[in-house]
Amino acid sequence: MSTVGLKLRELREKSGFSLRKAAVAIDIDMAILSKMERGERKFSKELVLKLAKLYNTDSNELIIGFLSEKVIYELADEEFGIEALKVAEKIIKYKKIQ
C-alpha cells in the first residue's frame, strides 16, 4: 500500500533532484516537501501536479492515489466506510449522466 508521498519521493530520487532543488522548483519550503513525502502533511492537488510535471511523469495515477488518500482519511476507522463508498459511487455515477 504505497502512498503518494512515497511514490513522489521515489520519483524525485530517480529524477536526481534533492529535496531542496525540487522544493525550489515548485516554489515551496523544503521542510514542507519533506513532510509531505513522509506523509506528515497532506499534499495539495496542485503540488502533486507540479511535481509530476517536474519529474516528467504522467499525473493520472498520482492524482488517483492522492484522491483516494483523501477519501480514506475522511473515512478513517468508520464502521460503515465501505457502504459509504458504495453510496458515493452510485451518486457520482448518476451525476455524470445528468
Added chain:
Amino acid sequence: MSTVGLKLRELREKSGFSLRKAAVAIDIDMAILSKMERGERKFSKELVLKLAKLYNTDSNELIIGFLSEKVIYELADEEFGIEALKVAEKIIKYKKIQ
C-alpha cells in the same frame, strides 16, 4: 438523491419537533440546524447521532449518507473520482483484514 439534511428534516417533522425544540434538545443554535437541514452547512457525525436518537431512528443509514456526502464533497468534480473510490475501497478492505 436525498441528502442527510433532507432526511433529518423529514424525521424531525414526523416526530413533531419544531426546529427550535430539536435544536435545544441537541444543544445547538436553531440557525445552525436550519442551515444543516437545508445543506447550507455540513453536519457533524456527533449531531447526526444525536438527532437520530432524538427522532428514535436507526442511525446507520443516516451515518452512511453523512459519510458518503463527505466523500462526494472531497471528490467534487474530479475526473478520476470513481477510480479513486475503487482504490480507496481496496485499501480499506485490506486494512480490515490486518
Added chain:
DNA sequence: TTACCTTTGACAAAATTAGTCAACACAAAA
C-alpha cells in the same frame, strides 16, 4: 572543516469552520 542533504519542532499567518445573535418574514391563533 566544509558542503550538502534531510528532519524536526517552534512559531506565526492565513484560511476554514463553528457558534452567536438579532432582524426579518410568514402564518395562525387569540
Added chain:
DNA sequence: TTTTGTGTTGACTAATTTTGTCAAAGGTAA
C-alpha cells in the same frame, strides 16, 4: 391587530485547522 410560534438570513466573532517560515541539528561524504 397584536401576539405567538415557525423558520430563514446575514453579519459578526470565536475557535480550530491548515499552511508557511525559519532556524537548529543530525547525517554523510569530500
